[in-house]
Amino acid sequence: MITGLLDELNNIEGVDGAFIASNRAEIINKVGLSLTDDQLSNLSLRALRIVAAFHKTGKKTVELEFYWQNLYIICKNSDNFLLITFCRTSSMLALLRITINVTMAKLSEDKKFSKWLKSHKADRDFLIRKESLEENEAKLIEAL
Amino acid sequence: MPTDNQMNVTESGIFTIATGKSPSDVSLRSAEWAIITQIDGSKTIGEIALALAMTLEEAIDTFSGLVEKGLITFISTENLEESYLPPVFFENLEDQLTKIIGPVAPFILEDTLWSLDLKKEKFKAEKLAELIEAISDEIMDDSKKIDFQQIMLGLMKELNVN
Amino acid sequence: MALVGNLKDLKLASLIQLNCMEKNTAKMTIEQGNKFGFIYFESGQVVHAEFEPDMGEEAIFKLLTLYSGNFKVESGIRSPAKTITKNWNNLLLDAMHQLDDQDEGEARKFDHLFERLFTVKGVQEVTVFDDEGTTVGSSAENAGTSNLYAFVQLQAMKTGAALNLEFPEFVSIVASGKKHIFAKYKQLNLEVEMEQKTKLDIVLPLLKQALG
Numbered sequence: 001m002i003t004g005l006l007d008e009l010n011n012i013e014g015v016d017g018a019f020i021a022s023n024r025a026e027i028i029n030k031v032g033l034s035l036t037d038d039q040l041s042n043l044s045l046r047a048l049r050i051v052a053a054f055h056k057t058g059k060k061t062v063e064l065e066f067y068w069q070n071l072y073i074i075c076k077n078s079d080n081f082l083l084i085t086f087c088r089t090s091s092m093l094a095l096l097r098i099t100i101n102v103t104m105a106k107l108s109e110d111k112k113f114s115k116w117l118k119s120h121k122a123d124r125d126f127l128i129r130k131e132s133l134e135e136n137e138a139k140l141i142e143a144l
Numbered sequence: 145m146p147t148d149n150q151m152n153v154t155e156s157g158i159f160t161i162a163t164g165k166s167p168s169d170v171s172l173r174s175a176e177w178a179i180i181t182q183i184d185g186s187k188t189i190g191e192i193a194l195a196l197a198m199t200l201e202e203a204i205d206t207f208s209g210l211v212e213k214g215l216i217t218f219i220s221t222e223n224l225e226e227s228y229l230p231p232v233f234f235e236n237l238e239d240q241l242t243k244i245i246g247p248v249a250p251f252i253l254e255d256t257l258w259s260l261d262l263k264k265e266k267f268k269a270e271k272l273a274e275l276i277e278a279i280s281d282e283i284m285d286d287s288k289k290i291d292f293q294q295i296m297l298g299l300m301k302e303l304n305v306n
Numbered sequence: 307m308a309l310v311g312n313l314k315d316l317k318l319a320s321l322i323q324l325n326c327m328e329k330n331t332a333k334m335t336i337e338q339g340n341k342f343g344f345i346y347f348e349s350g351q352v353v354h355a356e357f358e359p360d361m362g363e364e365a366i367f368k369l370l371t372l373y374s375g376n377f378k379v380e381s382g383i384r385s386p387a388k389t390i391t392k393n394w395n396n397l398l399l400d401a402m403h404q405l406d407d408q409d410e411g412e413a414r415k416f417d418h419l420f421e422r423l424f425t426v427k428g429v430q431e432v433t434v435f436d437d438e439g440t441t442v443g444s445s446a447e448n449a450g451t452s453n454l455y456a457f458v459q460l461q462a463m464k465t466g467a468a469l470n471l472e473f474p475e476f477v478s479i480v481a482s483g484k485k486h487i488f489a490k491y492k493q494l495n496l497e498v499e500m501e502q503k504t505k506l507d508i509v510l511p512l513l514k515q516a517l518g
Binding site for chain 1: 437438439451453454456457458460461462464465466468469471472474475476477478479480481482505506510
């Protein structure tokens with residue numbers, strides 16, 4: 001079912017793949033992407049660290065978007081996972097965001113998926129503990 | 145008898161800068177100058193009006209002035225009819241929205257159309273996702289927002305808006 | 307016949323750009339209060355400018371600080387002198403950057419940047435910060451440090467690196483009802499706080515224009 005939901009996203013014109021990452025930046029499922037799992041995991045880690053940093057200041061992050069000239073990466077945040085979608089054109093972003101919202105809701109309702117997430121629960125704050133950060137990153141987090 | 149250029153000063157008209165005369169040869173108002181900078185041989189009068197936050201009437205008036213001054217010439221008319229959504233679609237949208245948020249639905253729909261400078265009567269299918277997203281932003285309840293978006297995705301698929 | 311107007315309706319930078327792109331030879335007169343400024347174009351290049359007591363590039367720079375004033379562009383009038391040799395594109399860019407860097411006191415350093423950004427609908431606050439999280443300019447009166455923002459930019463840089471891409475042009479984060487947009491700004495970083503429902507793909511061209 002999860003692959004089906006990701007396929008729906010990937011079938012939108014201009015979308016170049018989508019994946020789901022856990023709170024440990026592990027890749028749970030992916031479709032249509034040419035990047036390696038390491039790259040996707042690294043991307044997830046960066047997004048999760050931003051979410052954790054905002055959380056440390058009392059702010060709840062709903063979504064993150066990274067924009068380049070011809071690439072848009074949309075990360076939608078839920079408590080226990082991230083849904084990340086790659087899009088090459090800006091003209092479909094409105095439709096993509098609507099579809100992402102609906103996909104997030106369906107993922108949250110999926111019992112099997114929810115069960116799996118519960119058994120792989122992880123605290124995101126773990127990702128911004130001093131030992132896992134570089135010196136300049138740790139300095140900034142410590143000052144929050 | 146109006147010329148071809150003058151007859152095509154309508155919302156869907158597409159113009160280009162005329163050869164043989166330069167805008168700096170004549171005295172232009174800033175609105176005329178602003179329109180000159182937008183003319184690229186592909187944007188319609190309607191699109192330029194939107195980009196410059198002009199009413200369609202004002203834009204048509206200004207374009208007519210530029211035609212009379214010989215600064216712009218007509219290229220073509222965009223065929224808009226085929227890509228407009230049928231009026232019944234908005235009746236359906238309003239019905240669905242009313243079921244979700246109640247009797248304020250028509251007002252939310254009209255307000256959102258107005259804020260996006262869009263009209264039900266001449267609504268291009270490619271603008272639909274933008275409209276749905278904007279209406280969704282007005283729905284405070286998250287689960288109702290998702291319900292609305294889910295229904296609209298279904299309607300968009302039926303219309304093949306993708 | 308001349309093109310006439312006021313700088314309130316059409317910015318001087320746009321006027322210069324238009325005359326250059328049209329490859330005009332013309333004289334532009336700008337009246338501001340009791341002072342007159344002149345800009346001369348020759349075949350689409352800016353060749354001379356006067357705005358007492360300045361001439362050349364300095365006059366262009368001073369004229370670009372004006373936000374109002376009547377202007378008149380007269381076609382075909384040749385310049386009495388050649389005090390500017392820079393290509394018009396570079397001339398405008400350098401002048402705009404010089405405006406941004408102008409030291410009118412630390413508090414006003416980013417006034418022009420903030421002014422341009424606040425013309426974009428939905429912008430509520432703007433912060434300029436360095437990579438260490440120090441706030442160097444803010445539209446807010448009591449702005450604190452920008453450690454969180456600097457952390458975001460650091461993660462953005464690493465995101466680009468992970469995907470073999472450059473630094474993202476923009477990063478957008480929606481958190482607790484606000485949208486925060488991040489971008490590099492010269493050697494510094496910029497954070498623009500906006501209404502949550504602002505659509506990034508719609509405001510981005512405007513932000514890009516404002517950032518020059």
